[in-house]
Amino acid sequence: MNRTYELVILGTGNVAHHLAKAFYDQGCTIKQVYSKTQANADQLAKAVNANPVSEIKALNSNADFYLVALKDDAIPEVAEQISLSNALIAHTSGSWGLDALTNATKRAGIFYPLQTFSKDRAIEMREIPIFIEANEQEDLVQLKHLATLLTPAVYEIDSQVRTYLHLSAVIANNFSNHLWYLAKEELKKANLPYEILQPLLQETLAKSMEQGPYHAQTGPAKRGDESIVKKHLELIENPELKELYHKLSKSIANTYLKE
Amino acid sequence: MNRTYELVILGTGNVAHHLAKAFYDQGCTIKQVYSKTQANADQLAKAVNANPVSEIKALNSNADFYLVALKDDAIPEVAEQISLSNALIAHTSGSWGLDALTNATKRAGIFYPLQTFSKDRAIEMREIPIFIEANEQEDLVQLKHLATLLTPAVYEIDSQVRTYLHLSAVIANNFSNHLWYLAKEELKKANLPYEILQPLLQETLAKSMEQGPYHAQTGPAKRGDESIVKKHLELIENPELKELYHKLSKSIANTYLKE
Numbered sequence: 245m246n247r248t249y250e251l252v253i254l255g256t257g258n259v260a261h262h263l264a265k266a267f268y269d270q271g272c273t274i275k276q277v278y279s280k281t282q283a284n285a286d287q288l289a290k291a292v293n294a295n296p297v298s299e300i301k302a303l304n305s306n307a308d309f310y311l312v313a314l315k316d317d318a319i320p321e322v323a324e325q326i327s328l329s330n331a332l333i334a335h336t337s338g339s340w341g342l343d344a345l346t347n348a349t350k351r352a353g354i355f356y357p358l359q360t361f362s363k364d365r366a367i368e369m370r371e372i373p374i375f376i377e378a379n380e381q382e383d384l385v386q387l388k389h390l391a392t393l394l395t396p397a398v399y400e401i402d403s404q405v406r407t408y409l410h411l412s413a414v415i416a417n418n419f420s421n422h423l424w425y426l427a428k429e430e431l432k433k434a435n436l437p438y439e440i441l442q443p444l445l446q447e448t449l450a451k452s453m454e455q456g457p458y459h460a461q462t463g464p465a466k467r468g469d470e471s472i473v474k475k476h477l478e479l480i481e482n483p484e485l486k487e488l489y490h491k492l493s494k495s496i497a498n499t500y501l502k503e
Numbered sequence: 504m505n506r507t508y509e510l511v512i513l514g515t516g517n518v519a520h521h522l523a524k525a526f527y528d529q530g531c532t533i534k535q536v537y538s539k540t541q542a543n544a545d546q547l548a549k550a551v552n553a554n555p556v557s558e559i560k561a562l563n564s565n566a567d568f569y570l571v572a573l574k575d576d577a578i579p580e581v582a583e584q585i586s587l588s589n590a591l592i593a594h595t596s597g598s599w600g601l602d603a604l605t606n607a608t609k610r611a612g613i614f615y616p617l618q619t620f621s622k623d624r625a626i627e628m629r630e631i632p633i634f635i636e637a638n639e640q641e642d643l644v645q646l647k648h649l650a651t652l653l654t655p656a657v658y659e660i661d662s663q664v665r666t667y668l669h670l671s672a673v674i675a676n677n678f679s680n681h682l683w684y685l686a687k688e689e690l691k692k693a694n695l696p697y698e699i700l701q702p703l704l705q706e707t708l709a710k711s712m713e714q715g716p717y718h719a720q721t722g723p724a725k726r727g728d729e730s731i732v733k734k735h736l737e738l739i740e741n742p743e744l745k746e747l748y749h750k751l752s753k754s755i756a757n758t759y760l761k762e
Contacts (some may be wrong), residue, residue, distance in 0.1 A: 316728070339723070339731055358703050360721060362710060373699045397699070408693035411735045415744075416686035416700050417707050418722030419751045420679040424708075425716035425758065427675035434667035440632045440656070441675050442712050444617050448676050449683075449708060451621060453701050457684035462619060463677030464598070469575070472598055476670045484754045485674075491750060492678045495743045499684065 249308040249390060252276045253294070254322065256284040258361035259336050260313035266369045268292040270393045275307050300325040309390055311336060311355060312345070323348045332383050334376075338410045341403050342379055353378040353387050354406070357394075358413060373397040375409060426485050458499075465493035466500055508567040508649060511535045512553070513581065515543040517620035518595050519572035525628045527551040529652045534566050559584040568649055570595060570614060571604070582607045591642050593635075597669045600662050601638055612637040612646050613665070616653075617672065632656040634668060685744050717758075724752035725759055 248271040253264045256279040268274050274294040279285040285296035297303065305328055312335040314322055319335055326333065326348035333345055334353030345352035354377040359367060374391040376398060378384040384400060391398040428438040452460040464472035473493050480486045507530040512523045515538040527533050533553040538544035544555035556562065564587055571594040573581055578594055585592065585607035592604055593612030604611035613636040618626060633650040635657060637643040643659060650657040687697040711719040723731035732752050739745045
């Protein structure tokens with residue numbers, strides 16, 4: 245038997261949208277959806293049978309959870325307007341700590357799903373890890389119950405772990421995508437479509453997860469093939485990419501030289 | 504009605520293994536499998552009903568195609584021993600040009616599947632792009648027929664395009680995996696398993712392919728969030744990673760500043 249809860253969702257962006265629908269689908273009641281833009285509040289509220297509100301002071305005071313699923317930049321500004329000192333309020337950001345909510349409540353929490361959400365792409369919630377944190381032990385237990393409604397992968401973390409988690413996600417995720425962008429620019433010069441890389445990248449990711457990235461590494465820098473590295477460096481025109489190619493190759497070479 | 508062919512496969516590594524089996528499954532005859540290690544030749548030959556050979560001079564002279572699916576380093580050495588001037592011989596390397604086979608035949612070709620192969624992982628051949636090249640136009644047509652047995656994604660390229668293709672694959676694929684390795688090392692410090700990144704990385708890759716990597720980019724450097732970048736740089740102990748973080752963030756920032 246699942247517990248269900250009454251939630252208030254602050255935000256109507258991609259994270260708010262996916263979380264509101266996922267909790268609604270799990271039988272939770274979404275009491276209110278807040279957005280400072282009334283039309284946005286109306287739209288998401290309608291989808292999850294909630295009341296739309298566009299003023300912080302209109303927030304209900306007796307929901308089980310308040311999820312602040314706003315853009316990172318908007319969190320402090322909105323938090324400052326909230327004054328529900330006995331409400332369990334958690335934000336969904338990987339960048340902010342509990343202190344971002346200090347003014348809003350005594351019962352601050354974090355409910356951070358490690359995923360990139362888009363409104364038009366379905367997400368398998370049960371595969372997503374959710375990272376939780378709270379000032380009070382009792383609230384941590386509550387957040388764990390809430391997260392467990394969506395996924396078995398719930399991690400209780402502290403601020404130190406959260407910082408490493410966010411750093412790792414930036415390195416693995418944001419930086420990879422930027423390399424894909426740089427690779428696409430090189431492919432353009434040869435009139436080759438970016439999509440040709442998809443099967444290779446998918447398989448390398450699957451292999452990296454199965455064997456670990458250390459063992460999944462391939463390529464000229466790993467093999468110590470300096471003639472190819474040199475040839476590529478001569479081919480690259482973009483000075484920023486040239487430097488990145490050089491530094492990344494050096495970092496790979498150093499990793500395997502240690503063997 | 505499919506054409507079928509008689510092939511000789513040189514090599515018994517991951518690429519040789521997958522190609523031999525894929526052609527065999529398409530109804531081709533694998534006449535011989537060559538490896539300088541007799542036991543390796545025996546093993547793959549048995550799987551595709553071929554004759555194993557461990558001497559170059561034992562190679563049959565009348566197959567339709569000879570695929571040199573050896574490690575990059577081994578190609579010139581083996582090519583030097585081959586003397587089948589009228590045979591269509593193609594290597595499967597992304598790094599070498601046609602000239603790697605100049606001594607072996609007048610009819611040199613390249614048959615390069617853009618994928619990372621492992622013996623123990625099944626690969627959906629029909630999704631893999633194959634890049635072909637040949638000295639003679641007629642041979643290019645033949646290689647195209649051969650490649651089309653395995654996949655609809657066949658690209659005729661020249662050496663200039665091949666170089667950009669390989670460069671792009673190194674940037675997108677080898678370098679990403681190295682970033683995943685570096686991220687895993689940071690996660691270790693927080694006792695978090697590498698696997699927590701899998702749903703995020705899979706979704707980002709899917710999104711990057713759907714929307715293009717330019718639009719799929721997220722993260723502090725893209726947002727211009729300098730306080731997070733600074734915080735991460737202070738956290739990183741590994742000086743090589745610190746420099747990579749700095750350069751990659753700068754490259755992302757510059758990409759979106761141009762807007």
